[in-house]
Amino acid sequence: MNASWVELASMGAYGEYVWSAYAIAGGILVCVWVSARWQRIRVRRQLTQWLKRASQ
C-alpha cells in the first residue's frame, strides 16, 4: 500500500467516525441479506415437512 492510499484511508481527523459509519452500514446490509437467505432455507425445510405430512 503506498502513502497516498494510507493518507486517503486515514480520512483526516475523522477516520474513526467515517469507517465506523461504513462498517455499521455494511454490517446491517449484510445481516438483512443473510436473514433473507436464511429464511429461504427455513421455508424450504418447513415446506418439505409440511408436504410430507399433508401427503400422509
Added chain:
Amino acid sequence: MWNFLYQLASPRTFYRWSGLWLPWIAASALLTLGLGVVWGLFWAPPDYQQGDAVRIIYIHVPSAFLSMALYAWMGFLAVLLLVWRIKLAGLLICIVAQVGCAMAFLALVTGSIWGKPMWGAWWVWDARLTSELILFFLYVAILVTGYAYQNKEQSDKIIAILTLVGLVDLPIIHYSVYWWNTLHQGATFSVFAKPKIHASMLYPLLFTLVGFLLYSLWVITLKARNEVLWRERRQQWVRALIEGEQQ
C-alpha cells in the same frame, strides 16, 4: 400495462417473474452500491468545513431517503390491500417494513456518528431527528403487530391500517427542517430544485442512492418470494415446485 400489473399481483406470476428479475436487480445493486461507496470514500473531495466527515453523507442520505420512501410504498400497498383486496400487497407490507426498519435504524446511527464530530453530541432532540426516531418506532410497532397474530390475513389488515395512520409522520420529517429552527441542515437535493452540492459530491451520492434503492428491492423480493411460497403452500404449483426441486 394494467393487465400485466394485475397479473403480477397474482402470487404465482409474481414468483415466476421475480425469479427472472432477481439476478439483474442483485447485480445492479452491487455494482451501483460498490461504485458509489468507492467514489464517495476515495474520489469525492472532502468538504471545506466538515473535512472527510462529509463522506458519511453517502450512506446517511440514502438510508434516510429509503426509510421514508419505503414507508410511502407501504402506504400505497395498504391502500391496495384495503380497497382492492390484493393479497400480495398485504404480504409485502410486513416485508417492506423489515427493510424500512433497518434503513431507519441505519439513518439514525449514521446521523448520530456524523453528529458527534460536527455538533459535539451523539444525539439532540431536534425536530428532524425526533420525527425520524418516531418513524423507526412506527416500523417496530408494525413489525411487532405483524408477528403477534397467527392469522396472517387479519394481521395484514391491521398493519395496513397502522401504516396509513403513521403516514402523517412523513411530511413532518420532510418539512421539519423548514417548520422549526433545527440543528439538522435542510434538504441536500430535491427533485424540483437545483442541487445545493457540487457535482463531484452529487454523483457518488446518486450512485449510492440508486444502490440502496436496488438493494432494498433485491432483499424485499427475496423475502417476498419465501413468504409467497409459505402462504401458498396449499396450491398445486407450490407442491410441484418443491417436489421438482427435490428430484
